[in-house]
Amino acid sequence: MMNIETINALTSRVLMAQDSATTITKLTDEFPSMTMADSYDIQDELCRRWVARGDRITGMKAGLTSRAKMLQMGVDEPSFGFLTSAMACPESGKIQIDELVHPRVEAEIGFVLKREIGGDHLSIDDVMAATDFVIPAVEIIDSRYEKFKFDLISVIADNGSSSRYVTGGRPMDPRNLDLCSIGVVIECNGDIEELGASAAVLDHPANSIIMLAAHLHSRGARLPAGQLILTGGITAAVAVQKGDVINARFQNMGSVSFRFV
Protein backbone atom coordinates (compact mmCIF):
# COMPACT_ATOMS: atom_id res chain seq x y z
CA MET A 1 0.00 0.00 0.00
CA MET A 2 1.26 3.44 -0.96
CA ASN A 3 1.99 6.11 1.60
CA ILE A 4 0.11 9.37 1.56
CA GLU A 5 3.02 11.32 0.05
CA THR A 6 3.14 9.01 -2.97
CA ILE A 7 -0.66 9.16 -3.36
CA ASN A 8 -0.49 12.96 -3.28
CA ALA A 9 2.41 13.09 -5.74
CA LEU A 10 0.71 10.73 -8.20
CA THR A 11 -2.56 12.64 -7.87
CA SER A 12 -0.69 15.81 -8.86
CA ARG A 13 0.86 14.00 -11.81
CA VAL A 14 -2.51 12.69 -13.05
CA LEU A 15 -4.26 16.01 -12.47
CA MET A 16 -1.55 17.89 -14.36
CA ALA A 17 -1.91 15.47 -17.31
CA GLN A 18 -5.70 15.84 -17.27
CA ASP A 19 -5.61 19.64 -17.08
CA SER A 20 -2.91 20.10 -19.70
CA ALA A 21 -4.10 17.33 -22.05
CA THR A 22 -0.74 15.61 -22.03
CA THR A 23 0.20 11.98 -21.65
CA ILE A 24 2.15 10.29 -18.90
CA THR A 25 3.62 6.80 -18.74
CA LYS A 26 1.59 4.10 -17.03
CA LEU A 27 1.89 4.49 -13.26
CA THR A 28 2.42 0.76 -12.86
CA ASP A 29 5.60 1.00 -14.95
CA GLU A 30 7.18 3.06 -12.16
CA PHE A 31 5.22 1.45 -9.28
CA PRO A 32 4.77 -2.23 -10.16
CA SER A 33 3.46 -3.10 -6.69
CA MET A 34 0.70 -0.48 -6.84
CA THR A 35 -2.78 -1.89 -6.05
CA MET A 36 -6.31 -1.12 -7.12
CA ALA A 37 -6.95 0.35 -3.64
CA ASP A 38 -4.05 2.76 -4.20
CA SER A 39 -5.64 3.84 -7.47
CA TYR A 40 -8.98 4.49 -5.82
CA ASP A 41 -7.15 6.47 -3.11
CA ILE A 42 -5.73 8.62 -5.92
CA GLN A 43 -9.31 9.11 -7.22
CA ASP A 44 -10.45 10.25 -3.77
CA GLU A 45 -7.59 12.73 -3.64
CA LEU A 46 -8.52 13.93 -7.17
CA CYS A 47 -12.06 14.54 -5.88
CA ARG A 48 -10.75 16.58 -2.94
CA ARG A 49 -8.69 18.75 -5.30
CA TRP A 50 -11.57 19.25 -7.74
CA VAL A 51 -13.91 20.29 -4.97
CA ALA A 52 -11.22 22.56 -3.49
CA ARG A 53 -11.02 24.46 -6.77
CA GLY A 54 -14.78 24.84 -7.02
CA ASP A 55 -15.94 21.89 -9.14
CA ARG A 56 -18.89 19.86 -7.96
CA ILE A 57 -18.98 16.05 -7.98
CA THR A 58 -21.95 15.35 -10.26
CA GLY A 59 -21.91 11.60 -10.48
CA MET A 60 -19.99 8.41 -11.10
CA LYS A 61 -19.16 6.26 -14.05
CA ALA A 62 -18.65 2.58 -14.54
CA GLY A 63 -16.24 1.74 -17.32
CA LEU A 64 -15.05 -1.36 -19.15
CA THR A 65 -18.43 -2.97 -18.55
CA SER A 66 -19.05 -4.48 -21.99
CA ARG A 67 -17.37 -7.37 -23.70
CA ALA A 68 -16.57 -5.06 -26.64
CA LYS A 69 -14.81 -2.62 -24.33
CA MET A 70 -12.99 -5.28 -22.33
CA LEU A 71 -11.70 -6.78 -25.59
CA GLN A 72 -10.76 -3.36 -26.94
CA MET A 73 -8.78 -2.52 -23.78
CA GLY A 74 -7.56 -5.97 -22.79
CA VAL A 75 -8.98 -6.01 -19.26
CA ASP A 76 -11.52 -8.29 -17.58
CA GLU A 77 -13.29 -6.29 -14.87
CA PRO A 78 -15.01 -2.90 -14.65
CA SER A 79 -13.45 0.32 -13.43
CA PHE A 80 -15.21 3.16 -11.67
CA GLY A 81 -14.63 6.89 -11.64
CA PHE A 82 -16.10 10.26 -10.74
CA LEU A 83 -17.92 12.85 -12.85
CA THR A 84 -17.66 16.55 -12.11
CA SER A 85 -19.45 19.70 -13.17
CA ALA A 86 -16.39 20.65 -15.23
CA MET A 87 -16.89 17.53 -17.35
CA ALA A 88 -20.55 18.19 -18.18
CA CYS A 89 -21.15 19.56 -21.68
CA PRO A 90 -24.49 20.57 -23.14
CA GLU A 91 -26.42 18.62 -25.76
CA SER A 92 -26.11 20.23 -29.21
CA GLY A 93 -23.03 22.04 -27.93
CA LYS A 94 -19.37 22.17 -28.85
CA ILE A 95 -16.48 20.41 -27.14
CA GLN A 96 -12.99 21.92 -27.40
CA ILE A 97 -10.92 19.05 -28.71
CA ASP A 98 -7.59 20.72 -27.92
CA GLU A 99 -8.42 20.38 -24.22
CA LEU A 100 -8.26 16.60 -24.71
CA VAL A 101 -5.47 14.17 -25.64
CA HIS A 102 -7.02 11.52 -27.89
CA PRO A 103 -10.72 11.45 -27.09
CA ARG A 104 -13.13 8.66 -27.91
CA VAL A 105 -16.89 8.61 -27.53
CA GLU A 106 -19.21 5.89 -26.32
CA ALA A 107 -22.98 5.70 -25.90
CA GLU A 108 -24.27 4.84 -22.45
CA ILE A 109 -27.44 4.78 -20.41
CA GLY A 110 -27.35 7.19 -17.49
CA PHE A 111 -29.27 6.54 -14.27
CA VAL A 112 -30.37 9.11 -11.74
CA LEU A 113 -31.45 7.78 -8.35
CA LYS A 114 -34.32 9.17 -6.31
CA ARG A 115 -32.92 7.74 -3.10
CA GLU A 116 -29.52 6.70 -1.86
CA ILE A 117 -28.61 3.03 -2.19
CA GLY A 118 -25.66 1.00 -1.08
CA GLY A 119 -24.36 -2.38 -0.05
CA ASP A 120 -22.98 -5.42 -1.75
CA HIS A 121 -26.19 -7.41 -2.17
CA LEU A 122 -28.38 -5.19 -4.34
CA SER A 123 -30.62 -6.73 -7.00
CA ILE A 124 -31.71 -5.30 -10.33
CA ASP A 125 -35.14 -4.74 -8.77
CA ASP A 126 -33.55 -2.72 -5.93
CA VAL A 127 -31.78 -0.51 -8.45
CA MET A 128 -34.88 -0.05 -10.58
CA ALA A 129 -37.00 0.80 -7.55
CA ALA A 130 -34.50 3.47 -6.45
CA THR A 131 -34.16 4.97 -9.94
CA ASP A 132 -35.77 8.33 -10.60
CA PHE A 133 -35.14 8.23 -14.37
CA VAL A 134 -32.77 6.97 -17.04
CA ILE A 135 -31.37 9.22 -19.75
CA PRO A 136 -29.28 8.77 -22.92
CA ALA A 137 -25.69 9.88 -22.52
CA VAL A 138 -22.44 10.02 -24.43
CA GLU A 139 -19.24 9.83 -22.47
CA ILE A 140 -16.07 11.29 -23.94
CA ILE A 141 -13.28 9.17 -22.58
CA ASP A 142 -9.67 10.30 -22.89
CA SER A 143 -6.86 8.30 -21.42
CA ARG A 144 -3.91 10.29 -20.19
CA TYR A 145 -1.77 7.26 -20.98
CA GLU A 146 0.14 7.09 -24.23
CA LYS A 147 -1.76 5.48 -27.12
CA PHE A 148 -4.67 4.61 -24.78
CA LYS A 149 -2.54 1.70 -23.52
CA PHE A 150 -3.07 0.88 -19.86
CA ASP A 151 -3.77 -1.78 -17.27
CA LEU A 152 -6.73 -1.68 -14.89
CA ILE A 153 -4.75 -0.22 -11.97
CA SER A 154 -3.35 2.62 -14.07
CA VAL A 155 -6.67 3.49 -15.71
CA ILE A 156 -8.41 3.69 -12.34
CA ALA A 157 -5.78 6.15 -11.10
CA ASP A 158 -6.66 8.22 -14.20
CA ASN A 159 -10.29 8.34 -12.98
CA GLY A 160 -11.35 5.65 -15.44
CA SER A 161 -10.40 7.85 -18.43
CA SER A 162 -13.28 10.24 -17.67
CA SER A 163 -13.04 13.53 -19.47
CA ARG A 164 -16.40 14.92 -20.62
CA TYR A 165 -20.02 13.78 -20.80
CA VAL A 166 -23.19 14.89 -22.53
CA THR A 167 -26.71 13.88 -21.60
CA GLY A 168 -29.71 14.42 -23.85
CA GLY A 169 -32.69 12.87 -25.52
CA ARG A 170 -35.61 11.88 -23.33
CA PRO A 171 -35.34 11.21 -19.61
CA MET A 172 -37.58 8.20 -19.03
CA ASP A 173 -39.06 6.14 -16.26
CA PRO A 174 -37.17 2.82 -16.53
CA ARG A 175 -40.40 0.93 -15.86
CA ASN A 176 -41.54 2.05 -19.32
CA LEU A 177 -38.54 0.47 -21.05
CA ASP A 178 -36.97 -2.93 -21.52
CA LEU A 179 -33.52 -1.85 -20.39
CA CYS A 180 -31.89 -4.99 -21.84
CA SER A 181 -32.81 -4.43 -25.43
CA ILE A 182 -32.35 -0.72 -26.08
CA GLY A 183 -30.71 -0.51 -29.50
CA VAL A 184 -28.03 2.16 -29.87
CA VAL A 185 -26.25 3.61 -32.89
CA ILE A 186 -23.31 6.06 -32.84
CA GLU A 187 -22.95 8.16 -35.95
CA CYS A 188 -19.96 10.33 -36.76
CA ASN A 189 -20.62 12.89 -39.50
CA GLY A 190 -23.65 10.86 -40.59
CA ASP A 191 -21.92 7.48 -40.91
CA ILE A 192 -22.80 4.66 -38.54
CA GLU A 193 -19.58 3.90 -36.65
CA GLU A 194 -20.74 1.54 -33.92
CA LEU A 195 -23.99 -0.06 -32.80
CA GLY A 196 -25.21 -2.37 -30.11
CA ALA A 197 -27.92 -3.18 -27.61
CA SER A 198 -27.96 -2.27 -23.94
CA ALA A 199 -27.54 -5.85 -22.72
CA ALA A 200 -23.94 -5.38 -23.85
CA VAL A 201 -23.44 -3.80 -20.43
CA LEU A 202 -23.20 -6.82 -18.10
CA ASP A 203 -26.49 -8.23 -19.55
CA HIS A 204 -28.41 -5.29 -17.97
CA PRO A 205 -27.10 -1.76 -17.27
CA ALA A 206 -28.41 -1.93 -13.70
CA ASN A 207 -25.74 -4.60 -13.07
CA SER A 208 -23.16 -1.82 -13.43
CA ILE A 209 -24.83 0.03 -10.60
CA ILE A 210 -24.92 -3.11 -8.48
CA MET A 211 -21.15 -3.53 -8.99
CA LEU A 212 -20.53 0.17 -8.42
CA ALA A 213 -22.52 0.07 -5.16
CA ALA A 214 -20.55 -2.99 -4.02
CA HIS A 215 -17.29 -1.20 -4.84
CA LEU A 216 -18.37 1.86 -2.85
CA HIS A 217 -19.51 -0.40 -0.02
CA SER A 218 -16.00 -1.84 0.17
CA ARG A 219 -14.73 1.72 0.63
CA GLY A 220 -17.42 2.63 3.17
CA ALA A 221 -19.54 4.75 0.81
CA ARG A 222 -22.98 4.66 -0.79
CA LEU A 223 -24.50 5.88 -4.04
CA PRO A 224 -26.22 9.21 -3.47
CA ALA A 225 -29.57 10.29 -4.84
CA GLY A 226 -29.69 12.94 -7.54
CA GLN A 227 -26.34 12.28 -9.20
CA LEU A 228 -25.80 10.88 -12.69
CA ILE A 229 -24.45 7.34 -12.95
CA LEU A 230 -23.04 6.38 -16.33
CA THR A 231 -23.34 2.62 -16.62
CA GLY A 232 -20.70 2.01 -19.27
CA GLY A 233 -20.35 2.00 -23.04
CA ILE A 234 -22.80 -0.14 -25.00
CA THR A 235 -20.51 -0.10 -28.02
CA ALA A 236 -16.79 0.02 -28.55
CA ALA A 237 -15.49 3.59 -28.26
CA VAL A 238 -15.16 5.69 -31.42
CA ALA A 239 -12.06 7.85 -31.88
CA VAL A 240 -12.89 11.42 -32.92
CA GLN A 241 -11.17 14.41 -34.51
CA LYS A 242 -11.70 18.14 -34.70
CA GLY A 243 -14.85 18.98 -36.66
CA ASP A 244 -16.57 15.64 -36.07
CA VAL A 245 -20.29 15.75 -35.39
CA ILE A 246 -21.42 12.94 -33.10
CA ASN A 247 -24.99 11.73 -32.95
CA ALA A 248 -25.92 8.83 -30.66
CA ARG A 249 -29.40 7.43 -31.20
CA PHE A 250 -31.18 5.37 -28.54
CA GLN A 251 -34.27 3.25 -29.19
CA ASN A 252 -37.35 5.03 -27.79
CA MET A 253 -35.11 7.45 -25.84
CA GLY A 254 -34.13 9.99 -28.49
CA SER A 255 -30.61 11.08 -29.34
CA VAL A 256 -27.61 12.99 -28.03
CA SER A 257 -25.62 15.11 -30.41
CA PHE A 258 -22.68 17.53 -30.24
CA ARG A 259 -19.63 18.66 -32.16
CA PHE A 260 -15.87 18.69 -31.57
CA VAL A 261 -14.28 22.03 -32.42
Next chain:
Amino acid sequence: MNSEKIIKYGAELYSAFSSQQTVLPLTEREPSITIENAYAIQQEMIRLRLANGERIIGKKIGVTSRAMQDLIKVNQPDFGQLTSAMLMDEGQPVSLSGLIQPKAEAEVAFVLKEDLAGPGITAIDVIRATDYVVPCFEIVDSRIKDWKISIQDTIADNASCGIFVLGKTRAKLTDLDLNLAGMLLERNGKLEQYACGAAVQGGPVNAVVWLANTLGKLGLPFKKGEIILSGSQSSLVPAIPGETLRCTVGGLGSCEIQFED
Protein backbone atom coordinates in the same frame (compact mmCIF):
# COMPACT_ATOMS: atom_id res chain seq x y z
CA MET B 1 -21.38 -18.35 -69.52
CA ASN B 2 -23.59 -20.36 -71.84
CA SER B 3 -26.91 -21.90 -70.87
CA GLU B 4 -25.51 -25.45 -70.82
CA LYS B 5 -23.15 -24.43 -68.06
CA ILE B 6 -25.90 -22.60 -66.18
CA ILE B 7 -28.01 -25.77 -66.29
CA LYS B 8 -25.05 -27.95 -65.36
CA TYR B 9 -24.08 -25.91 -62.28
CA GLY B 10 -27.71 -25.52 -61.22
CA ALA B 11 -28.09 -29.31 -61.33
CA GLU B 12 -24.79 -29.80 -59.53
CA LEU B 13 -25.83 -27.52 -56.65
CA TYR B 14 -29.27 -29.13 -56.47
CA SER B 15 -27.62 -32.52 -56.28
CA ALA B 16 -25.23 -31.24 -53.59
CA PHE B 17 -28.26 -30.04 -51.63
CA SER B 18 -30.16 -33.33 -52.02
CA SER B 19 -27.21 -35.58 -51.28
CA GLN B 20 -25.65 -33.28 -48.64
CA GLN B 21 -22.31 -33.46 -50.39
CA THR B 22 -20.45 -30.20 -50.85
CA VAL B 23 -18.92 -29.10 -54.14
CA LEU B 24 -15.86 -26.98 -54.89
CA PRO B 25 -16.40 -23.24 -55.30
CA LEU B 26 -17.73 -22.42 -58.78
CA THR B 27 -15.40 -19.43 -58.88
CA GLU B 28 -12.40 -21.77 -58.71
CA ARG B 29 -13.61 -23.58 -61.80
CA GLU B 30 -15.16 -20.63 -63.66
CA PRO B 31 -13.08 -17.57 -62.78
CA SER B 32 -15.05 -15.35 -65.17
CA ILE B 33 -18.48 -16.18 -63.68
CA THR B 34 -20.54 -13.00 -63.22
CA ILE B 35 -23.16 -12.11 -60.63
CA GLU B 36 -25.80 -12.36 -63.39
CA ASN B 37 -24.57 -15.89 -64.23
CA ALA B 38 -24.78 -16.77 -60.54
CA TYR B 39 -28.42 -15.63 -60.27
CA ALA B 40 -29.21 -17.66 -63.40
CA ILE B 41 -27.69 -20.74 -61.74
CA GLN B 42 -29.72 -20.01 -58.59
CA GLN B 43 -32.89 -19.87 -60.70
CA GLU B 44 -32.02 -23.24 -62.19
CA MET B 45 -31.37 -24.78 -58.76
CA ILE B 46 -34.69 -23.40 -57.50
CA ARG B 47 -36.51 -24.67 -60.62
CA LEU B 48 -35.38 -28.17 -59.67
CA ARG B 49 -36.66 -27.71 -56.09
CA LEU B 50 -40.03 -26.46 -57.36
CA ALA B 51 -40.21 -29.43 -59.74
CA ASN B 52 -39.91 -31.54 -56.62
CA GLY B 53 -43.10 -30.03 -55.16
CA GLU B 54 -41.84 -27.02 -53.22
CA ARG B 55 -43.44 -23.56 -53.52
CA ILE B 56 -41.82 -20.11 -53.40
CA ILE B 57 -42.95 -18.40 -50.16
CA GLY B 58 -40.51 -15.50 -50.00
CA LYS B 59 -37.00 -14.19 -50.33
CA LYS B 60 -33.97 -13.80 -48.13
CA ILE B 61 -31.51 -10.95 -48.25
CA GLY B 62 -27.90 -11.79 -47.46
CA VAL B 63 -24.56 -10.04 -47.09
CA THR B 64 -26.28 -7.01 -45.56
CA SER B 65 -23.78 -6.04 -42.89
CA ARG B 66 -20.62 -4.07 -43.48
CA ALA B 67 -18.60 -6.80 -41.74
CA MET B 68 -19.95 -9.49 -44.08
CA GLN B 69 -19.51 -7.29 -47.17
CA ASP B 70 -15.90 -6.60 -46.18
CA LEU B 71 -15.33 -10.31 -45.60
CA ILE B 72 -16.32 -11.33 -49.11
CA LYS B 73 -15.25 -8.03 -50.69
CA VAL B 74 -18.53 -6.75 -52.10
CA ASN B 75 -20.47 -3.56 -51.53
CA GLN B 76 -24.00 -4.80 -52.02
CA PRO B 77 -26.29 -7.47 -50.56
CA ASP B 78 -27.51 -10.57 -52.36
CA PHE B 79 -30.76 -12.51 -52.27
CA GLY B 80 -32.04 -16.06 -52.35
CA GLN B 81 -35.48 -17.65 -52.57
CA LEU B 82 -37.41 -19.17 -49.70
CA THR B 83 -39.43 -22.28 -50.39
CA SER B 84 -42.17 -24.02 -48.45
CA ALA B 85 -39.77 -26.79 -47.42
CA MET B 86 -37.52 -24.33 -45.57
CA LEU B 87 -40.06 -22.98 -43.07
CA MET B 88 -39.91 -24.71 -39.67
CA ASP B 89 -42.34 -24.29 -36.79
CA GLU B 90 -41.25 -22.33 -33.75
CA GLY B 91 -41.67 -24.50 -30.67
CA GLN B 92 -40.73 -27.71 -32.44
CA PRO B 93 -37.15 -28.97 -32.16
CA VAL B 94 -35.39 -28.27 -35.45
CA SER B 95 -33.48 -31.13 -36.98
CA LEU B 96 -30.09 -30.29 -38.43
CA SER B 97 -29.80 -33.67 -40.12
CA GLY B 98 -30.83 -32.32 -43.51
CA LEU B 99 -28.15 -29.66 -43.47
CA ILE B 100 -24.46 -29.90 -44.29
CA GLN B 101 -22.62 -27.12 -42.37
CA PRO B 102 -25.35 -25.05 -40.70
CA LYS B 103 -24.93 -21.71 -38.95
CA ALA B 104 -27.56 -19.43 -37.40
CA GLU B 105 -28.36 -15.76 -37.95
CA ALA B 106 -30.82 -13.57 -36.03
CA GLU B 107 -32.99 -11.42 -38.27
CA VAL B 108 -36.25 -9.56 -38.64
CA ALA B 109 -38.66 -10.93 -41.26
CA PHE B 110 -41.15 -8.81 -43.18
CA VAL B 111 -44.47 -10.11 -44.50
CA LEU B 112 -45.97 -8.22 -47.43
CA LYS B 113 -49.62 -7.32 -47.81
CA GLU B 114 -49.15 -5.91 -51.32
CA ASP B 115 -47.02 -6.77 -54.35
CA LEU B 116 -43.82 -4.75 -54.74
CA ALA B 117 -42.77 -4.26 -58.36
CA GLY B 118 -39.36 -2.61 -58.77
CA PRO B 119 -37.38 -0.82 -60.05
CA GLY B 120 -38.32 2.58 -58.67
CA ILE B 121 -39.37 1.29 -55.24
CA THR B 122 -38.64 3.57 -52.27
CA ALA B 123 -38.75 3.15 -48.49
CA ILE B 124 -42.28 4.61 -48.45
CA ASP B 125 -43.47 1.86 -50.82
CA VAL B 126 -41.93 -0.82 -48.61
CA ILE B 127 -43.49 0.62 -45.45
CA ARG B 128 -46.90 0.77 -47.15
CA ALA B 129 -46.61 -2.76 -48.52
CA THR B 130 -45.48 -4.33 -45.22
CA ASP B 131 -48.16 -6.15 -43.30
CA TYR B 132 -46.02 -6.88 -40.23
CA VAL B 133 -42.51 -7.76 -39.04
CA VAL B 134 -41.53 -10.72 -36.89
CA PRO B 135 -38.28 -11.84 -35.20
CA CYS B 136 -36.75 -14.87 -36.88
CA PHE B 137 -33.81 -17.19 -37.19
CA GLU B 138 -32.33 -18.20 -40.46
CA ILE B 139 -30.20 -21.32 -40.45
CA VAL B 140 -27.88 -20.80 -43.36
CA ASP B 141 -26.03 -23.65 -45.00
CA SER B 142 -23.55 -23.85 -47.82
CA ARG B 143 -23.33 -26.46 -50.50
CA ILE B 144 -19.83 -25.09 -51.19
CA LYS B 145 -16.98 -26.95 -49.50
CA ASP B 146 -15.92 -25.39 -46.15
CA TRP B 147 -17.98 -22.23 -46.76
CA LYS B 148 -15.19 -21.01 -49.09
CA ILE B 149 -17.55 -18.67 -50.86
CA SER B 150 -17.14 -15.63 -53.01
CA ILE B 151 -20.24 -13.58 -53.80
CA GLN B 152 -20.91 -15.55 -57.02
CA ASP B 153 -20.70 -18.89 -55.19
CA THR B 154 -23.20 -17.94 -52.51
CA ILE B 155 -25.62 -16.37 -55.00
CA ALA B 156 -25.55 -19.47 -57.22
CA ASP B 157 -26.13 -21.55 -54.06
CA ASN B 158 -29.39 -19.67 -53.33
CA ALA B 159 -27.62 -17.19 -51.05
CA SER B 160 -26.64 -20.08 -48.73
CA CYS B 161 -30.26 -20.58 -47.66
CA GLY B 162 -30.96 -23.47 -45.35
CA ILE B 163 -34.11 -23.29 -43.25
CA PHE B 164 -35.80 -20.62 -41.16
CA VAL B 165 -38.10 -20.18 -38.17
CA LEU B 166 -40.45 -17.25 -37.50
CA GLY B 167 -41.30 -16.09 -33.99
CA LYS B 168 -44.91 -15.75 -32.92
CA THR B 169 -44.95 -12.07 -31.96
CA ARG B 170 -45.67 -9.60 -34.72
CA ALA B 171 -45.65 -5.83 -34.97
CA LYS B 172 -46.60 -3.22 -37.54
CA LEU B 173 -43.78 -0.96 -38.71
CA THR B 174 -45.69 1.93 -37.15
CA ASP B 175 -45.50 0.23 -33.74
CA LEU B 176 -41.75 0.10 -33.22
CA ASP B 177 -38.49 1.86 -33.99
CA LEU B 178 -37.10 -0.95 -36.10
CA ASN B 179 -33.75 0.65 -36.97
CA LEU B 180 -32.93 1.19 -33.31
CA ALA B 181 -34.58 -1.95 -31.96
CA GLY B 182 -31.92 -3.76 -29.94
CA MET B 183 -31.29 -7.39 -30.89
CA LEU B 184 -30.02 -9.91 -28.34
CA LEU B 185 -28.93 -13.42 -29.30
CA GLU B 186 -28.70 -15.89 -26.43
CA ARG B 187 -27.37 -19.44 -26.50
CA ASN B 188 -28.78 -21.66 -23.74
CA GLY B 189 -29.80 -18.51 -21.87
CA LYS B 190 -26.41 -16.80 -22.09
CA LEU B 191 -25.99 -13.61 -24.09
CA GLU B 192 -23.75 -14.25 -27.10
CA GLN B 193 -24.33 -11.41 -29.57
CA TYR B 194 -26.03 -8.06 -29.63
CA ALA B 195 -26.76 -5.46 -32.27
CA CYS B 196 -29.66 -3.39 -33.48
CA GLY B 197 -31.66 -2.99 -36.67
CA ALA B 198 -29.26 -0.44 -38.12
CA ALA B 199 -26.73 -3.28 -38.55
CA VAL B 200 -28.65 -4.20 -41.72
CA GLN B 201 -27.99 -1.53 -44.34
CA GLY B 202 -28.65 1.25 -41.80
CA GLY B 203 -32.13 -0.21 -41.33
CA PRO B 204 -33.94 -3.35 -42.51
CA VAL B 205 -36.38 -1.36 -44.68
CA ASN B 206 -33.39 -0.25 -46.80
CA ALA B 207 -32.52 -3.89 -47.46
CA VAL B 208 -36.08 -4.64 -48.59
CA VAL B 209 -36.01 -1.59 -50.91
CA TRP B 210 -32.79 -2.93 -52.44
CA LEU B 211 -34.40 -6.35 -52.88
CA ALA B 212 -37.55 -4.99 -54.53
CA ASN B 213 -35.51 -2.99 -57.02
CA THR B 214 -33.07 -5.82 -57.72
CA LEU B 215 -35.90 -8.31 -58.31
CA GLY B 216 -37.58 -5.77 -60.56
CA LYS B 217 -34.46 -5.44 -62.69
CA LEU B 218 -34.24 -9.21 -63.00
CA GLY B 219 -37.94 -9.47 -63.87
CA LEU B 220 -38.70 -11.61 -60.81
CA PRO B 221 -42.03 -11.18 -58.97
CA PHE B 222 -42.32 -9.99 -55.37
CA LYS B 223 -45.81 -10.83 -54.20
CA LYS B 224 -48.29 -10.10 -51.47
CA GLY B 225 -47.95 -12.70 -48.70
CA GLU B 226 -44.26 -13.30 -49.26
CA ILE B 227 -41.89 -13.51 -46.30
CA ILE B 228 -38.66 -11.53 -46.55
CA LEU B 229 -35.75 -12.28 -44.28
CA SER B 230 -34.16 -8.85 -44.18
CA GLY B 231 -30.58 -9.85 -43.33
CA SER B 232 -28.56 -10.93 -40.36
CA GLN B 233 -28.13 -8.49 -37.48
CA SER B 234 -25.73 -10.86 -35.75
CA SER B 235 -22.58 -12.59 -36.92
CA LEU B 236 -23.01 -16.18 -38.05
CA VAL B 237 -23.08 -18.40 -34.96
CA PRO B 238 -22.78 -22.19 -34.75
CA ALA B 239 -25.97 -24.29 -34.82
CA ILE B 240 -25.38 -27.24 -32.49
CA PRO B 241 -27.73 -30.16 -31.71
CA GLY B 242 -29.04 -30.06 -28.14
CA GLU B 243 -28.60 -26.30 -27.84
CA THR B 244 -31.20 -23.55 -27.84
CA LEU B 245 -30.85 -20.14 -29.45
CA ARG B 246 -33.14 -17.24 -28.71
CA CYS B 247 -33.20 -13.86 -30.38
CA THR B 248 -35.05 -10.93 -28.86
CA VAL B 249 -35.82 -7.77 -30.78
CA GLY B 250 -36.64 -4.80 -28.53
CA GLY B 251 -40.28 -3.79 -28.87
CA LEU B 252 -41.02 -6.78 -31.09
CA GLY B 253 -40.50 -10.03 -29.19
CA SER B 254 -38.51 -13.22 -29.43
CA CYS B 255 -37.91 -16.26 -31.59
CA GLU B 256 -36.52 -19.41 -30.08
CA ILE B 257 -35.03 -22.39 -31.84
CA GLN B 258 -33.98 -25.68 -30.31
CA PHE B 259 -31.70 -27.86 -32.38
CA GLU B 260 -31.64 -31.65 -32.53
CA ASP B 261 -29.68 -34.11 -34.64
